[in-house]
Amino acid sequence: MKGSCPSSLKIFRFVLLTRMLFAGHVSSTVTEDDIKCLKGIKNSLNDPDGKLSNWSFNNNSAGFLCNLVGVACWMEREDRLLSLQLRDMKLSGQLPQSLQYCQSLKTLDLSANRLSGTVPAQICSWLPYLVTLDLSSNDLSGSIPSELSNCAYLNNLVLSNNRLSGSIPEQLSGLLRLKRFSVANNDLKGAIPLSFENNSKVDFAGNSGLCGRPLGKCGSLSRKSLEIIIAAGVCGAVFSILSGFGYFWCCGRKTKCYPQAR
Ligand SMILES: *[C@@H]1O[C@H](CO)[C@@H](O)[C@H](O)[C@H]1NC(C)=O
Numbered sequence: 397m398k399g400s401c402p403s404s405l406k407i408f409r410f411v412l413l414t415r416m417l418f419a420g421h422v423s424s425t426v427t428e429d430d431i432k433c434l435k436g437i438k439n440s441l442n443d444p445d446g447k448l449s450n451w452s453f454n455n456n457s458a459g460f461l462c463n464l465v466g467v468a469c470w471m472e473r474e475d476r477l478l479s480l481q482l483r484d485m486k487l488s489g490q491l492p493q494s495l496q497y498c499q500s501l502k503t504l505d506l507s508a509n510r511l512s513g514t515v516p517a518q519i520c521s522w523l524p525y526l527v528t529l530d531l532s533s534n535d536l537s538g539s540i541p542s543e544l545s546n547c548a549y550l551n552n553l554v555l556s557n558n559r560l561s562g563s564i565p566e567q568l569s570g571l572l573r574l575k576r577f578s579v580a581n582n583d584l585k586g587a588i589p590l591s592f593e594n595n596s597k598v599d600f601a602g603n604s605g606l607c608g609r610p611l612g613k614c615g616s617l618s619r620k621s622l623e624i625i626i627a628a629g630v631c632g633a634v635f636s637i638l639s640g641f642g643y644f645w646c647c648g649r650k651t652k653c654y655p656q657a658r
């Protein structure tokens with residue numbers, strides 16, 4: 397009894413101390429990561445209007461990141477990034493890989509810029525806590541990565557007004573918190589996953605190849621495929637008539653020829 401009390405106290409102190417050390421370690425690397433993230437974004441994007449010109453990183457005071465244009469933090473004076481909203485800034489380039497150092501982001505809005513390239517399949521391992529991802533009105537191409545289903549907290553996924561192609565991945569049905577989803581005005585095709593059947597039409601409009609609810613039925617024939625089928629039918633009929641004639645002509649000849657041969 398005499399020794400057990402101080403030893404458990406020692407353990408408690410040890411746990412407390414390691415926790416504090418660990419917490420301190422984590423928060424300092426988080427800030428370093430956030431700086432790395434923002435520096436990388438600034439370096440990888442073209443910024444013709446200098447919208448990010450006040451993104452300088454030589455100020456060591458707490459919370460300085462939070463005052464940069466387009467940046468918001470979870471708490472004032474604590475450099476943990478909550479959101480990055482760089483809407484309508486004429487930014488061009490590809491989606492920056494350094495976003496992987498912005499793990500704490502809940503909102504990423506890069507809409508109405510001139511971003512090109514693809515939506516990186518790793519984006520949800522870079523930013524696992526995203527609630528809003530708005531990449532609309534850019535010049536993004538390639539397919540919608542099925543890995544977007546790994547952003548389990550997504551409420552808003554806005555990919556409209558790009559040049560995205562391929563089909564809408566079935567896996568996105570797994571995004572159970574999704575409230576807003578738009579892929580309007582892209583080059584998408586194929587069946588819309590069933591989970592979107594009650595969504596608004598406008599969020600799928602402007603894709604010539606998409607079908608299924610809330611748009612028109614899949615499998616209804618397009619004018620072109622109907623023409624092909626009719627043409628194939630007519631050709632088939634003509635061919636069978638001709639081969640029929642050929643058969644009779646041949647047999648007719650044979651029956652005529654046979655007695656002659658004798
Ligand atoms: C550093 O950042 C703090 C907080 O945003 C600001 O008040 C201060 O003026 C900045 N200092 C310099 C030298 O930019």
Ligand SMILES: *[C@@H]1O[C@H](CO)[C@@H](O)[C@H](O)[C@H]1NC(C)=O
Nearest residue numbers: 450451452455460463464465
């Ligand atoms: C950067 O610019 C914005 C708006 O122009 C301003 O609100 C902010 O305080 C500036 N931040 C720094 C660190 O200069």
Ligand SMILES: *[C@@H]1O[C@H](CO)[C@@H](O)[C@H](O)[C@H]1NC(C)=O
Nearest residue numbers: 569589590591592593594595
């Ligand atoms: C769409 O609405 C209908 C009618 O309210 C409902 O039965 C169906 O389950 C809904 N579909 C989805 C995917 O929520």
